[in-house]
Amino acid sequence: MPRVLTEADVADFRERLCLVAERLFAEKGLDAVTMRQLAAELGVSPMTPYRYFRDKDDILAAVRANGFDRFADALETARAAPGSARARGAAVGEAYVNFAFAHPNTYKLMFDLNQPHEEDYPDLVRANAxxxxxxxxxxxxxxxxxxxxxxxxxxxxxxxxxxxGAVVLEMAGKLPPGMARELHQAMNSALARGLRPAR
Known part of the structure; x- marks a missing residue:
């Protein structure tokens, strides 16, 4: 008889499974990853992941929700910093680029993936919003x-x-390292100049 899992056990395993899934989804693509592969990576039986998630789409939704929440944490922290709205806006932009390059797998799964039936995953809908x-x-x-x-x-x-656009082009090797940050700053300045109130 399997032992009864505590809430901490469940949370710990879900987190470990999501970390492995994030890496495999980003490396191989969603269709190439199986529940059996995920179990093997964790050294558990093929049926173990089903104790924690309904299926692979459920895992993907959890991975993406976690990514959106971490992304929002970073940008909200930047926006809450002291200073003018202009300074805080610049900090948010910097936090965006920093997050993308610090967590490229997370970033790709968040923004470069169209998950079917996203509305079926309330936590993902909340985190995305x-x-x-x-x-x-x-x-x-x-x-x-x-x-x-x-x-x-x-x-x-x-x-x-x-x-x-700048981040994805650099990640794809179409821009040299560091160019996305420079382009981002230049484009932000150009957009801001064009969006100033009429005098």
Missing amino acids: RARETLTGWVTDLIDEGVLAGDPVQIGAMFWASAH
Whole structure:
């Protein structure tokens, strides 16, 4: 008879499984990874992961939710720093690039993957919404201080698209190391100049 698992046991195994899954999903692609492979990587029986997750999509949703929460933590911390809205906005941009290059597997699974039936995973939906708010909140701060003018959601998406494009190009080896950060700063300055309120 299997021993009764405590909440700490379950949380620990789920975390270890998610770390292994994140690496394998990023290295091999979602379709190439099996539950059997995940179990083998952890040195457990092929059926063990099913005690903690329904299937591979459930694991992927947990991995991505964790990634979005960690990403949001980093950007929220940057936004909460003392200083002007402009300084905090710059800190958020820096935190974005830092997170992407410190956690490339997480970043790719968060933003370069279209997970079927995402709405079936409430924790993923919550974490994704939280992360998206971090991409808009700092823009609202700049609008409130009169630094920028326009729709904060649209402006946030513009800054996000420029940052993501530079990051992904460098990750793919299409830009030399460090160029994404330089491009990100230059594009942010250009966008900010174009979005200043009319005088």
